[in-house]
Amino acid sequence: MDQKGTIIIPIIGYIIAILSPLLGLVYGAALFFFKKDVPLYRKHGRFIIYFAIAVFIISFILVYGLGFAK
DSSP states (O other), X not given: OOSSOOTHHHHHHHHHHHHOXXXXXXXXXXXXXXXXXXXXXXXXXXXXXXXXXXXXXXXXXXXXXXXXXX
């Protein structure tokens, strides 16, 4: 098994987190918890989780806090 990993897997995670924060959270958690043998995936899994939460909070503020939902 490749211990280094490939960078395309985390990039896909960031794109998913932008499009759907909930799916990005699940994707990041899967990388973080199930790919423990690859340090690249574990590190980016944690960052994808943080990124998905930030995107969710920002979108929530834009939609409900600033009154864009009418």
